[in-house]
Amino acid sequence: MKISRAKVYEFLAENGFIIIFIVWCVFLTTVTDSFLKVSNLMTVLRQASIVGIIAIGETLIVLMGAGMDISLAAILGLSGVLVATTIAGGFPVFTGLLAGIFTGGIIGFGNGILVTRVRINGIVVTLGMMYALEGVAFVLTRGQTISSPAMQTLAPLSRGYLGPVPVPVLILFLFYGLAFYLLNYTVFGARAYAIGNNERASWLSGINIDRYRLLAYVFAGLLAGFGGVMQTARMGSATGAMGSEFLFPILTAVILGGVSLSGGKGKILNVLIAAVFLTTINNGLILLNVPIYSQKIISGAILILALSLDRLRNVRS
């Protein structure tokens, strides 16, 4: 079979970061003793779990050409705060957990309505939402750290193990399994791709585009809410600012994973690999004893290098 140059470029654009990921792993394995140990690999995966889970929701939105949700990290923050305040307020732990997840879903629904019915650009809507939610989180916590002994009940969600596998890693794989199934084996997935591929053709084929996009925002909100629960469980407490560190890695995982920002194209498992790659960069730099500020420089550089591959697609056209 003849392989055209365009195909090679496209393959690199979609999967090229994996090559860099592998090179980086081989490098770490040769120069450090501890990288390839099971315990270290599990640590990497555990660190990747929350970002990875939320990136599923972001992928759905981007895949459907419905813009991009900037507010997911802020949803995580607010939902984490709600989980903590509910539990600290004496409610059952399970109530706190549900409050966190459902808040995420409701906010996602709000985002989706604004995008699909009021027809405001998704990035603009969620940018505004991000600021508002951060504000709410700070008002609720009054700038304090919220924690209570009852929150220990949540701890297994992030610190527990099932055999050698940390619970969050298990959840991560479970969710990606579901997402993979959803996107590749269901009508929903087929139409999600269709909408991103050709919005007009999908509409003309009788697909309710707005409903699908609304659903994507709701899913993303629910997952971000669940991410808030996991993060609160991990820290044993919540603060108004707990979401902000997630903004960058969520978006980066989706872009690095090769999901086309114009929609219709992208593999969910590549997003998982990208999320893991991101944590591997930090993990490796710590193992290499790189000072914290130089770490930022290097991780930024590796990201740009990986993302440059995405440009190959545009170079050819």
Added chain:
Amino acid sequence: MTVKLELKKLSKQFPGVKALDQISFSIQTGEIHGLVGENGAGKSTLIKLISGALEPTSGEMALDNRSYRPRSPREALNAGISTIYQERSWLPYRNVMFNIMLGNEPALSGARLDFQNLRSRCEEILRMLGARDIPLSSRAEDLKAGQKQILEIARALVQQSSLLIMDEATAALNNEEQEALFAVIKNLKASGLTILYISHRLEEIFRLADRVTVLRDGKLVRTAAISETTKDQLITDMVGRSLSGAFPQKSQPSARPLLEVKNLSAGKYFRQLSFTVHEGEVMGIAGLAGSGKEELGLALFGAFPLESGERIMAGKILPPSPEKAIEHGIAYLPDDRKKEGIFLTLSVKRNISLPVLKSLSNVLGHIRRRQEQALAGEWVERLAVKTPGLAELCENLSGGNQQKVSLAKWLASRAKVIILSHPTQEIDVGAKFEFYQLIAELSRSGKGIILISSELPELLGLCHNILVMRDGKMAARLDASKTDAETIMRYALGHEIDVKSSA
């Protein structure tokens, strides 16, 4: 014969334009009904009304003698009407199966895709269409043009429609693919399907259709049995409008060449075009949609990649860049005014001054506002642009005035050759005639004008010479004073037999 679909006084009003005016005709069950008309005659609007993509302003439709009022494409599909649009409607990155089953994906319980069913139904449909060579797992973007077209027909079959609308189905196909498609269409007809077939290629209409309806300027001219009409008659019906309104007096062009074009070729878009535009000459470029005339306009401006050929101005070969073209005095007015022609959210003043802003500013780039004001004011006055003021944003102007602003910007930059691509599209009649005056004045002042247009009266009324393009080739070069709309249409359609070249 029973009536499949009946249209009763169907009208569609857009802001400022009556796209369809009281259209009434009927499509018989089991026939192939041709629909013809020039660009802008209202064919696309009519299709959209039938397929639920638009709703009529007034009038009614009846499908199988029952009232039919689709409010969305979904409702049209449910009623058994499938449409294959001219615009690409495949999913480029999805495989053949998902393309065919778009919107009808077979599911097991729990919305789980039924892959077995998906595959077998696609295989069956492609076999029915005689297109078993299309690999089911290929991405649509990797298919040939003809195969993509088959995908869309397959999609219509999945929907089990009883009326199929095909809009310029052969536009992107080569001869072989067309033949294959015709065979498919005849099979479909034999199986009892009713087809509304839109094409500007009359030979296709005569090969396929049982009856044909002609639209012109949003009105129905007539519906006729194909056996009772001729190509000549259809062409007359299509272009037969009167040359309404007086066009300005044409001036005498000089013999001095401004822009010489030699052997211009750009892949499938156009091939081996050579001509010269002289001082004071208005050169018209005619042709149907897809003939390559818009691409030629872009290429002359250096904005379309060329395979070979030269554009020469004042003895210099122009490099392929719009920036250089502007430096040499070429201006280009794009057809999509709002997207490419003007900056809607900038002021009238800035729109005009933009190309010459450098000469209006000092070394540090500080804009001399008074000079800018004076320049913009001068052109607004000379072109009689109706605007509340120079600071008004262009988005608040009418279409005709926006078009004047986009022209003013090039006049201010002292362009010598002005390429106009469909300059009077979407502007009202009054503004059109003002624009015609302007073109005549420009040519009197010695500018070379290249007018790309689908409006034949406009070409005949304004141009000295008209190049007719067909499938990327120059079909004819006509002296505008010695030709008529029918002759141009014949060349554009490829029916030039027994018409002598008048150039």
